[in-house]
Amino acid sequence: MTAIIKRELVSFFKNPIGWFVIAVYTFLSAILFTLFVIWQNTSYLGDYFGFWLFFVDMIVVGILSMRFFSEEKKNKTDQLLLTSPISLYQLVLGKFFGALIIFLTCTCVNFIYVLIIDIFGTVDYGCLLTNLIGTVLVLSSMIAIGLFVSSLTESTIAAAAATIAILFFMFVIDFFAMFFPTWLADIIMHGNIYAQFDDFTNGILNLPPIVYYLSVTVIFLFLAVRMIERRRWS
Amino acid sequence: MITVSGLTKRYGNKIAVNNISFTINQGDIVGILGPNGAGKTTTMNMITGYISSHAGKITVDGHDLLEEPSKAKASIGYLPEIPPLYHDMTVKEYLSFVYNLKGCAKKENIKKKKEHIAEVCEVVKITGVYNRLIKNLSKGYKQRVGLAQALLGDPPILILDEPTAGLDPKEIVEIRNLIKRLGTRRTILLSSHILSEVQAICERIIIMNEGFIVMDALAEDLTMRMGANTRYGVRLAAPEDADVLGVLGALPGVAKIEYVGSFEKGTIDFIIEAEKKTDIRRLLFDECAKRNWYILMITPLGMSLEDIFIQLVAQNDEQRALEAKSREKGKKDKQQPENSAEDSGNAQDEAKDGEKK
Numbered sequence: 001m002t003a004i005i006k007r008e009l010v011s012f013f014k015n016p017i018g019w020f021v022i023a024v025y026t027f028l029s030a031i032l033f034t035l036f037v038i039w040q041n042t043s044y045l046g047d048y049f050g051f052w053l054f055f056v057d058m059i060v061v062g063i064l065s066m067r068f069f070s071e072e073k074k075n076k077t078d079q080l081l082l083t084s085p086i087s088l089y090q091l092v093l094g095k096f097f098g099a100l101i102i103f104l105t106c107t108c109v110n111f112i113y114v115l116i117i118d119i120f121g122t123v124d125y126g127c128l129l130t131n132l133i134g135t136v137l138v139l140s141s142m143i144a145i146g147l148f149v150s151s152l153t154e155s156t157i158a159a160a161a162a163t164i165a166i167l168f169f170m171f172v173i174d175f176f177a178m179f180f181p182t183w184l185a186d187i188i189m190h191g192n193i194y195a196q197f198d199d200f201t202n203g204i205l206n207l208p209p210i211v212y213y214l215s216v217t218v219i220f221l222f223l224a225v226r227m228i229e230r231r232r233w234s
Numbered sequence: 235m236i237t238v239s240g241l242t243k244r245y246g247n248k249i250a251v252n253n254i255s256f257t258i259n260q261g262d263i264v265g266i267l268g269p270n271g272a273g274k275t276t277t278m279n280m281i282t283g284y285i286s287s288h289a290g291k292i293t294v295d296g297h298d299l300l301e302e303p304s305k306a307k308a309s310i311g312y313l314p315e316i317p318p319l320y321h322d323m324t325v326k327e328y329l330s331f332v333y334n335l336k337g338c339a340k341k342e343n344i345k346k347k348k349e350h351i352a353e354v355c356e357v358v359k360i361t362g363v364y365n366r367l368i369k370n371l372s373k374g375y376k377q378r379v380g381l382a383q384a385l386l387g388d389p390p391i392l393i394l395d396e397p398t399a400g401l402d403p404k405e406i407v408e409i410r411n412l413i414k415r416l417g418t419r420r421t422i423l424l425s426s427h428i429l430s431e432v433q434a435i436c437e438r439i440i441i442m443n444e445g446f447i448v449m450d451a452l453a454e455d456l457t458m459r460m461g462a463n464t465r466y467g468v469r470l471a472a473p474e475d476a477d478v479l480g481v482l483g484a485l486p487g488v489a490k491i492e493y494v495g496s497f498e499k500g501t502i503d504f505i506i507e508a509e510k511k512t513d514i515r516r517l518l519f520d521e522c523a524k525r526n527w528y529i530l531m532i533t534p535l536g537m538s539l540e541d542i543f544i545q546l547v548a549q550n551d552e553q554r555a556l557e558a559k560s561r562e563k564g565k566k567d568k569q570q571p572e573n574s575a576e577d578s579g580n581a582q583d584e585a586k587d588g589e590k591k
Contacts, residue, residue: 003334007320010331014322080318080383083282084335085308233286 001086004094005101011067012102021060025106028056033113043121045113046201049131054171054194057103057142062164064102065146066156068095069228073154082232088225092147096221099143100136107135127203134200137213141193142167144220151227170194235260235391235421236281241290243276250276252445253290260390263417265436265453266425272442274425275315278395281423282312295390308336311389315396317380321369325360325379326351328368329386336387350386358382358412374405381412392416394424398431410435429542441546448546456542464508466515467494469531470522471501478502478527485521487512501530 012018036048072078081091110132117123145166150159170193177185189195193216196209236258243251251273258264266274279285281292283303292299295309320328329351333339338350345353355361358378363371368379377397384392397413398406413422413435426432432439432453439456441449449456472478483491487508494503508514515532522529 003331006334007331010327011320011322075318075321076314076316077318077320079279079284079312079314080332080335083284083307083310083312084332085304085337086335087304232284233288 001090001094001097004081004086004091005098008067008095008098009101012098017063018102021063022106025056025060026109029109029113032056037113037117043117043123045117045124045128045131046203048113049135050194050197050201054138054197057139058164058167058171060103060106061099061139061142061146061167062160064099064143065150065163066160068099068147068150068159069224070150070153070156070159074156082228088228092221092225092228095147096140096143099146100140103139103143104136107132107139124203127201130200130203130205133205134197134209137200137210137217138193138197141213141216141220144217144224148220148224148227151224151231167193235262235295236423237291237293238277238281239291241277241280241292242288243273243280243285244288249445251280251287254442254445254447255290256440256447256450258421258423260421261419262438263414263422263436264424264438264440265432266423266440266442267427267429267432268425268442269427271444272427273445274427274442275395277442278312278314278393278423278425282310282393283307284312284314308387309389309391311384311387311392313377313380313384313392313394313397315399317376318383319368319376319379321367324367325355325364325371325382328379329354329382332383332386338387341387350388354382354385357385357416374401374408377401377405377409378412381409385416390420392420392422392424394422396425396427398426398428406431441542443547443550446550448550449542464510464512464514465535466506466518467503467531467533467535468506468518468529469498469501469503470527471498471530472522472525472527474500476525476527479504481525482506482518482521485514485517487514487517498530505535 012021032048037043037045040047069078072081082088086094114123114128146159146163149163149166153159153162170191173192174189174195177188180188190212196212199206199209238257239255241251241254242249254273254277266277268274276285280287281294281299283299283306292306294306297306297309299306320331323331330347333347333351339347352361355364358381360375360378360382363375363379368376371379381394381397384394394413398409401409410431413424416422417435422436424432424435433456436453439449439451439453440447470478479491479493482488482504488506489509490505490507492505492507494505496502506514506518518532519529
């Protein structure tokens with residue numbers, strides 16, 4: 001599994017696209033920081049982490065999902081991975097942790113903003129910690145969804161587009177919920193990947209959202225493994 | 235070393251590999267030969283665990299591929315038709331990745347990473363391009379890097395899918411020699427659709443067509459089978475009025491003689507075919523010498539791969555048709571006693587009815 005993680009990291013940081021992604025990520029997060037923190041004259045980071053940063057992650061996960069399995073399949077390098085003496089779970093987890101580390105590296109840019117707030121105001125470190133924990137959990141769920149979508153198709157463009165579409169749909173799912181009966185709408189709204197993040201932005205570490213994000217991660221990783229296995233049998 | 239029994243793979247309604255079985259012993263160099271779409275790559279992909287089979291069992295180095303996939307896969311070095319290379323990596327990075335991926339560090343008999351990779355690079359002769367990006371390498375070198383990744387971890391079995399496809403003649407010879415050298419202490423299964431290649435490298439040849447094994451024989455047997463037909467192309471300088479075809483066609487042991495044309499002034503070309511197990515070359519020479527005809531050229535016309543395929547497939551179809559017939563006959567024979575019993579029963583009933591009336 002460590003070999004796969006290492007390969008993902010080397011490939012990302014050696015590729016110009018990797019640095020382009022980091023640049024876009026930093027640029028967008030700087031705009032959001034300016035909009036939600038500096039212009040609001042506040043030291044509260046919840047809004048920054050909460051609403052808009054998701055859009056950035058959504059697009060970046062989409063771009064990264066192209067590389068997960070679709071590109072391997074397209075370049076026939078999946079033959080090396082699937083005929084090597086590692087299990088499918090090790091393969092999928094290797095890809096997952098590789099992507100998570102890449103994202104966490106991108107997220108490091110936030111420490112610059114923390115430093116800026118610390119110089120000009122007061123940082124609520126408790127709130128910052130819950131936001132960071134929440135971000136890691138949301139990213140895990142998003143990456144797992146991206147991995148699953150990538151395991152479905154050989155087309156890298158389709159993988160990116162489908163991942164962004166699914167993550168966007170999960171964002172606007174509340175809108176569709178109002179067309180359903182109340183009991184069903186409640187269930188649908190609980191499935192909103194972004195609504196579950198509210199507690200973290202408010203500095204609250206609650207068990208249900210943690211369980212929710214971990215469940216989404218595990219389920220989609222499991223589905224990705226099953227999908228690769230199914231393709232081997234088809 | 236590799237045991238395959240009743241292996242079947244379907245893609246939708248098409249059966250790509252149909253109930254094939256074979257065993258490859260330790261140290262064998264076996265070639266799978268067949269036209270495109272014969273099922274060679276599918277068979278190799280199943281043995282290496284890349285795709286699953288719909289029926290059958292595969293055992294690699296004593297490990298069942300379904301029950302102990304990791305152990306079975308650890309015994310195999312696989313070079314697919316398109317080498318699985320990451321073009322954004324250097325050769326060094328790529329081989330280091332494969333070394334880690336295969337868990338070579340945990341193997342007892344494997345040297346330390348740097349030494350082992352250096353050793354493999356030396357064997358496949360890629361030391362000179364060790365620090366170069368894979369995407370900048372020539373096709374021949376890419377193939378060698380692919381072979382190097384298959385050799386990492388020192389697997390006892392090598393599976394090579396069309397290892398010389400797309401290479402230039404010089405590279406083909408080099409890769410063939412390399413495979414031969416590797417085969418001195420490894421079991422090798424390779425596929426090709428080039429007969430001469432398989433003959434040059436392999437001791438045993440499995441011929442596949444449309445998912446079936448149509449022949450599994452030693453390379454020598456195949457060569458004999460190919461040489462068994464005694465057809466020669468002959469160019470003869472003889473007087474224009476000489477009845478060459480009539481005279482030579484009447485020689486004992488000649489089965490057929492066929493005029494081809496005249497490609498040089500004062501000569502004729504023809505194909506002469508002898509009866510089985512007859513060498514007509516001496517007779518032909520004596521007869522021509524007696525009549526002062528000059529043999530300018532004599533070329534043995536062996537069977538081409540296509541000829542062998544046609545022959546083998548025809549035999550195979552015939553055999554399958556016979557089997558199907560005998561199965562049908564068997565079914566009919568089984569049904570007949572039942573029918574006759576029913577008929578006799580009906581006749582008895584009718585007789586009884588008649589009596590009652």
